[in-house]
Amino acid sequence: MTAKATELSVRNLSVRFGGVVAVDDVSFEVAQNEIVGLVGPNGSGKTTLLNALSGVVRAGGRLSVAGNEITLGRPVQPRRAKLIRVFQSPQLCPELSCLDNVMLGADDANGRTLFAAWFLRSRMWRAETSRMNDALHHLGRVGLAGSEDRAARELTYGEQRLLELARALAAGPRVLMLDEPSAGLNDAETLILRDLLMQIRQEGTTIIVVDHKIDFIDALCDRVLVLEIGRLIAQGSPAEVWADSRVIDAYLGAAPDA
Known part of the structure; x- marks a missing residue:
């Protein structure tokens, strides 16, 4: 072998x-x-x-x-x-939604510049849509499907751990x-x-x-x-x-x- x-x-x-x-x-x-x-x-x-x-x-x-x-x-x-780390205590943005927390983990900066916002708007929206769909996918993988609009602070401690895992997965x-x-x-x-x-x-x-x-x-x-x-x-x-x-x-x- x-x-x-x-x-x-x-x-x-x-x-x-x-x-x-x-x-x-x-x-x-x-x-x-x-x-x-x-x-x-x-x-x-x-x-x-x-x-x-x-x-x-x-x-x-x-x-x-x-x-x-x-x-x-x-x-x-x-x-x-x-080399992506999930911490022992959840490191989340408590006021942001679960979806936004996961999207923060994505590395792809394509279409997120000021130049793109002004002159490449269609490219920017395609990139954002891709990031959003990817975040929804990872929320579902960890068992948080349907929680995308909930604020992170509303989750139980165990759910917050899973949310942080979803964010780590979004980083590839x-x-x-x-x-x-x-x-x-x-x-x-x-x-x-x-x-x-x-x-x-x-x-x-x-x-x-x-x-x-x-x-x-x-x-x-x-x-x-x-x-x-x-x-x-x-x-x-x-x-x-x-x-x-x-x-x-x-x-x-x-x-x-x-």
């Missing part, structure tokens, strides 16, 4: 806040169309690692997407490389990073989310997901990375990492004697 090409490569990634090392020399790769889970006890550095990859905190090390080097600490570069991610996507969802909604993410992977998107629901991670992910105090202590299939004594020790405090 031919090995899949590497979609995302992280080398010696480190994040420091003063004298505190939040992410400590972490290296890993993610293959094309792979779903990788990132887990670990509270305070292990999972969200900080995603912050570093998305450029919102300063970091040392190297990052590349599809072989292209990305400068760390500059959010615009991961965005241009289609090459690599999609999700921080606690199942938070606020009940068991049935979590199952629907899992099936949606597997479909997104089938369509060509690589996924990195942080979540505390172990059953969700086990059912979704091809491979799991485990952090403890900022260090990568294990990686492999879900069955392999949960049998690793270092992982058992990180979660439970001590591994049982053999």
